Amino acid sequence: TVIMAAAHAALTTEALKVFRQGDVDADVDADVETIEAGLPAALHALTTNLGDEQCMKLPPGLLSQALRVSRLDVDRAALVLRNFYRFRSDLGWPMRLSLRGNEVALATGVHLILPAPDHVGRPVLLFNAARVNPRHCSVLEYHRMASYVMDVLTEEPSVQRGGICILLNLEGASVMRAGDFTPGDIRRGLSMWLDCYPCRVRKVIICRANTFIRGVATLALPLLSPRVRTRVQMVKDDKSLAEYIPANALPVALGGTVDEAQELAHWINARRSCAEADGTAGARYDGYAPTASASTRCNAHPCWNLRGSATADAPHAVAATRSGAGPWS
Helix, strand or coil, X not given: CHHHHHHHHHHHHHHHHXXXXXXXXXXXXXXXXXXXXXXXXXXXXXXXXXXXXXHHHCCCCHHHHHHHHCCCCHHHHHHHHHHHHHHHHHHCCCXXXXXXXXXXXXXXXXXXXXXXXXXXXXXXXXXXXXXXXXXCCCHHHXXXXXXXXHHHHCCCHHHHHHCEEEEEECCCCCHHHHHHCCHHHHHHHHHCCCCCCCCCEEEEEEECCCHHHHHHHHHHHHHCCHHXXXXXXXXXXXXXXXXXXXXXXXXXXXXXXXXXHHHHHHHHHHHHHHHHHHCCCCCCCCCXXXXXXXXXXXXXXXXXXXXXXXXXCCHHHHHHHHCCCCCCC
């Protein structure tokens, strides 16, 4: 038990390092117009940095995404994109993942993009940790599915600038399941995000944690910088959770009003319809002034939420509207 506890603490520490190192200037919301105005020159510099051959292998739109996330830091964006390409190439994954090949893992309900944003307008990715079951899918399949969901979640430029919220539901999670994961699974799970994916995690909310996990978090959180530590919030009950995420976004099991199974089925079906409509499961687009994004082709709904729940009063949506790229883009 002591060995397992130590291993769990070490893994938690490494996972928090991923969050810490992926958080680039998270406390400063750079002006939208400044970022978008500087994007053409930064794209040119990034293309030069990477080389035309490397750029041709990356998904259209990913260069712009990396620049928005890095606040136009070309060297930082180039580092992340090279790691992104190397990681997916080594696994034999396509640079742009699609719904095909991920539906079985999606159906387990491990991940769900909630139907409405948090109270400050960020999309929320739910992670039901206890539903990870290697008897249903290999850990590799879960990792591929998580990458696909993140691809969808971060398609919109406003999300790239404003970041996302991760809701970690630990109800039923146990360190006794640690034996389900090989060292290779753990390394892959960490390396797929560490300087390897262009995304800003602005908030991590942990709910339904047992006493042991709360103890581990108490030990691990002080290792983070004060700035990043404020991004991690462990809530004690559903009432506390509702202070961050509204009831119309939360599953019934977490004190909300959302039928989780129905929402997941709707999301998968909507992505399938979108894929049939334009030949891909949510095609990306490149450039700083897109003429038709995947969201416009899918009934003008945000790519991360095909119900169209993003509202105009969300702060990132307002800023994005000024840039002319759609309600959440």
